[in-house]
Amino acid sequence: MSVTGTPFEIPLSDVRVAEDEIAAAADALRSGWLTMGPRTAAFEEAFAQRLGCRHAIAVANGTAALHLAYLAAGIGPGDEVIVPSYTFVATAAAVVACGAAPVFADVLGAHDPSLDPDDVATRITPRTRAVAVVHFAGYPAPVDRLRALCDEHGLALIEDAAHAPVATLHGRALGTWGLAGCFSLFSNKVLSVGEGGVVVTDDDDAAQRIRLLRSHAMTTGTFDRHLGRALSYDVVDVGFNYRLDEPRAALALARMAKVDADVARRRVLTRRYRDLLAGVDGIGVPYEDAAIDDSSCYVMPVMLDDADRRDALCVTLRERHGVQTSILYPPAHRFTAYVQRQGATSLPRTEDAAAREVTIPLYGHLTAEQQERVVGALADALKRPVTA
Ligand SMILES: *Cc1c(COP(=O)(O)O)cnc(C)c1O
Numbered sequence: 180m181s182v183t184g185t186p187f188e189i190p191l192s193d194v195r196v197a198e199d200e201i202a203a204a205a206d207a208l209r210s211g212w213l214t215m216g217p218r219t220a221a222f223e224e225a226f227a228q229r230l231g232c233r234h235a236i237a238v239a240n241g242t243a244a245l246h247l248a249y250l251a252a253g254i255g256p257g258d259e260v261i262v263p264s265y266t267f268v269a270t271a272a273a274v275v276a277c278g279a280a281p282v283f284a285d286v287l288g289a290h291d292p293s294l295d296p297d298d299v300a301t302r303i304t305p306r307t308r309a310v311a312v313v314h315f316a317g318y319p320a321p322v323d324r325l326r327a328l329c330d331e332h333g334l335a336l337i338e339d340a341a342h343a344p345v346a347t348l349h350g351r352a353l354g355t356w357g358l359a360g361c362f363s364l365f366s367n368k369v370l371s372v373g374e375g376g377v378v379v380t381d382d383d384d385a386a387q388r389i390r391l392l393r394s395h396a397m398t399t400g401t402f403d404r405h406l407g408r409a410l411s412y413d414v415v416d417v418g419f420n421y422r423l424d425e426p427r428a429a430l431a432l433a434r435m436a437k438v439d440a441d442v443a444r445r446r447v448l449t450r451r452y453r454d455l456l457a458g459v460d461g462i463g464v465p466y467e468d469a470a471i472d473d474s475s476c477y478v479m480p481v482m483l484d485d486a487d488r489r490d491a492l493c494v495t496l497r498e499r500h501g502v503q504t505s506i507l508y509p510p511a512h513r514f515t516a517y518v519q520r521q522g523a524t525s526l527p528r529t530e531d532a533a534a535r536e537v538t539i540p541l542y543g544h545l546t547a548e549q550q551e552r553v554v555g556a557l558a559d560a561l562k563r564p565v566t567a
Contacts, residue, residue: 188501241363
């Protein structure tokens with residue numbers, strides 16, 4: 180069975196699973212042990228080693244990773260967590276799941292839609308317990324400055340590194356700058372298995388709490404009992420079923436071996452896109468060229484000069500050129516659920532960037548010819564008059 184009947188000639192992302200990766204998942208199925216077990220442990224060890232941190236804890240998805248990281252930071256009812264609005268909504272939703280309130284902060288601008296440490300500083304109150312930062316598109320947010328700010332105010336720094344496996348800042352892996360870093364293994368992410376997530380931390384107490392809460396805070400696991408190591412268990416907290424299973428852990432481990440090569444190709448393609456886009460009027464690209472070597476290049480965002488052209492441009496790309504686009508992100512503070520919870524907030528730079536952003540196709544095996552077609556399609560769409 181081939182890919183899901185996409186109408187697009189050039190889709191936004193295009194996941195390929197290699198035969199050895201399928202074989203690794205099939206091995207897990209043949210083993211007869213399907214839930215969390217030795218393959219999950221092996222994946223965790225490989226992930227921690229690659230990132231250079233003490234603990235990696237595999238979980239059911241990236242949202243669960245955020246929820247557990249926030250709980251490990253002690254976040255609960257009455258607390259505030261400062262989060263970007265320019266993100267996937269999970270960054271904020273996981274705060275609400277803890278019974279706490281997300282406080283949205285603004286980004287630096289369309290040239291760098293990362294959380295602005297100066298804006299974060301103005302939003303700290305006696306209730307603030309943590310700051311969550313997102314490495315948008317895989318490019319490092321200023322976690323060095325945010326870490327210093329958090330240390331100064333006694334706040335936990337949580338990194339939502341869903342876009343940014345094996346990305347760095349000053350040579351240090353993103354996800355390892357604060358108390359905990361959260362990754363997603365969702366289908367369209369850089370390291371994808373369908374559904375899955377990882378929390379990393381150097382803090383032994385946080386790691387222990389995350390492991391406990393991942394599996395209903397039981398003092399022994401089903402696999403321990405399977406191995407005859409334990410007969411029963413106590414429950415020492417109120418936890419969740421946020422476990423990963425073995426076929427996906429096996430897939431993740433097999434795909435992990437290729438993530439550096441994939442990111443290297445994404446960087447080459449990103450540079451090429453930037454060269455091609457430099458010749459197109461009416462469009463800019465965020466981030467400096469120098470940041471590409473630090474980035475996982477998860478997606479390729481571009482910023483239109485004129486937000487009013489965006490809808491027509493996306494339709495032209497789809498209808499005339501078969502090119503899929505996406506908008507990352509509709510800002511979270513504008514979503515009905517968040518306006519209802521906390522009223523209208525104004526974040527001018529987030530709103531500006533979010534109104535002008537278009538994400539264009541990027542994946543490791545995208546060809547040079549496809550890139551030229553995408554950029555040609557953008558140039559064509561921008562030449563068309565805007566019709567009201
Ligand atoms: C994908 C994503 C998540 C959530 O991960 P899931 O695995 O889909 O739960 C959280 N934050 C960001 C920024 C994401 O892109």
